[in-house]
Amino acid sequence: MSTPHHASDTPLDGHVPAPDDGHSIETVELPGPTAWPLVLSVGLIMVAFGILTNISFSFLGIIMALVGIVGWVTEILPGRGHIHEELRPEELRPKPVKRADVDVIPMAPGMPGHRMHMPEKVHPYSAGAKAGLVGGVAMAVLAAIYGVVSGRGIWYPVNLLAGMVLEEADTDPVAQLEQFHLLALILGLFIHAVGSLFVGLIYGIVLPMIPRGRVLFGGLVAPLFWSGCLWASMDVLDPVLAQRVDWVWFIASQFAYGIVVGIIVVRTEKIHTTRGWRA
């Protein structure tokens, strides 16, 4: 390891200052070149090579490795194994870093490129989380209503959702999917809660960025977008749901979620961003 430097808090300009401790700084102590790491490596490789070919190589390798270790340890004893590297001649040293020819003009409000469009106030992220959970409840209520109206019962939608991870849902008859299953309920609720929470958080972050029509965006545009994505990927995500979902009710529940979350987020009192604090 190199020795500690002489001047620890020197200006960062590549300029060598005059020594302040009475010692010359025209040389720098560095670890010297050595072959012992190579000797040790060759020894270890020969041990391995001997296992594969002839064991006598391994014995030779062990001897080489031991010699390498001894040589290595000898070099790191105090006062050994270091060289004093001379500093390069002045003309080959780095030149001091020059100040740039063009000054930076600090951005100010009103200047092109100034990020005034970034919100100085936002809805708290917690609003997104809370709204997501409330929206999830709204969606679940609508799904339960669908279960009742369709005559399949309130457990049918949650069993379909749990089909994302429950393999037997693939083969269960419809009658079975209409019954209460504790595992399916737990899994379905978990998937629903996590999904609602995450989308709610995204609402909490994204909605303040929308200049106008936030409820319209949150209640209509965004649910329409992700419903399309889900429609395209449902076969992979949850084949059971893809086969048996009623898309009209499904999309309606997405709208219900979006509208509820959008309204709750937008109605939450805004707080200052760190940008606002700095200002």
Add this chain to the structure above:
Amino acid sequence: MATTVAVPEMTDKSPRRSSLLEWVTTVDHKRIGIMYLLAALFFLVCAGTEAALMRIQLWKARFDFLEPDTFNQLFTMHGTTMVFFVGMPILVGFGNFLVPLMIGARDMAFPRMNAFGLWMFILGGLLTYYSFLQGGAPDVGWFAYAPLTSATFSRGMSTDYWILGLMTSGLGTLSGGINFIATILTMRAPGMTFGRMPLFIWMMLVDAVLIVIAFPPLTAAQTMLLLDRQLGAHFFDPQQGGSAVLWQHLFWFFGHPEVYILILPAFGMISEIIPVFARKVIFGYESVAAATVLIAFIACGVWAHHMFALGLSRTIDIFFSGSTFLIAIPTGIKMFNWIATLYGGKIRFQTPMIFCLGFLAMFLIGGLSGVMLAAVPFDWQASDTYFVVAHFHYVLFGGTLFGIFGGFYYWFPKMSGRLMNETLGKWNFWLLMIGFNLTFFPMHISGLMGMPRRIYTYDPELGVDIWNQLSTIGVLVQAAAFIVFAVNLIGSLRSGERSGDDPWDAWTLEWLTTSPPPAYNFEVIPAVRSRRPLWDLKHPEDPDWEHE
């Protein structure tokens, strides 16, 4: 914004030429780093040749250009070489060269151990390749699944060469990981707090931690396998009470973090290059660093997604599917940060930058197909098909290798004192971009059409000939790209334009010293006050430390 750069006048006086002995006995981190790079480039030629031979074999259905056994050896050695003897050493090489310079240190914490790591890697690689001269190279895949590796199915010594070659080179990698951690934790310049470290240093630190976590299980598994093969133990022999699945768990507990070991330094490189060429500070420094730590944490809990097709329990599938989806979040955060850095920037489309832009596009495709494979039902369909081959090549070639090329073009002037040729650099980029996509994008399609990987030929009725032919043509285009790179590298070394100390008007400490730097790096250890110490010097009217 600065429009001119302080470039010292160059003279023809240069330090005396170094002898071979000086290079062999050196403990200088910069020379060791360069030797890592050169050795990795040698192995890259080997692995590239193996890949080209495989692609010729797959040119048409039922082609008999190669014997099945030879094909098995080639895909095993290609994978093994690219992961262990190309990807990691290149990244460790860059890390060796750059880490002390970027943190304002004179060398690595353990310079001799650094040399030891280099030689273990080189000799381990040569030992593995020596198997070609001993009757045949390993043919069990880079993953070496049990029980294919048992003495019953893998006769001869080829698998033992694989085990011992990787164990010995792994020892070098492990010593390198420990060295990086010690160096970064203890040798930073005065004032360089964790919050002021360059992002490349953050990535190397997390990378080194992953190396220390991931390699011991692999070494343990290889030791067990060696005992099975040489001394009749039964760790992985189901017939004797062992478990073949145990090998997969141990291997992939190493294998998936390994993917992040291979990609994180490339993340670090582009996190340094993009801001310099967009002339903007990185967007969300803290979130990039935090996302890196999060990636490393999650990366240790996703290994069984390589084993979905094995028939593990539903609970395990759900857990590992969920954790795999989860890792997309910190990765997405990084993508967002890089793109946000570009947004509104005064972008200079020089070669290092266009490789970074290529990285962003290619890695995005690889990341998205990774998310697809995280879904268990999809994985069951696509597992062991060319879709998976396409996915990981988009991540590790489109991601890591594009990042590495960007790094080569960016830091070559610091290593050599000369700039690489811009025109050839752009040819290099476009040939590689076209060749890479021509090779690997059709594999998505042939994979979804049912073409299995690791099989030396395919059924003509599968209808995938055209996709395979496109892939093979793509390899030829890639070969042209690599030749252009080699010409550029050698030509620039001999007669490239002098670069000066800071050719890119950059901001981190390595650009403070000469190109190439002296053995001691800095005459005086610099003190830093912000994440962009050179910016502070160039712009005293608006230094970063006033804003951080």
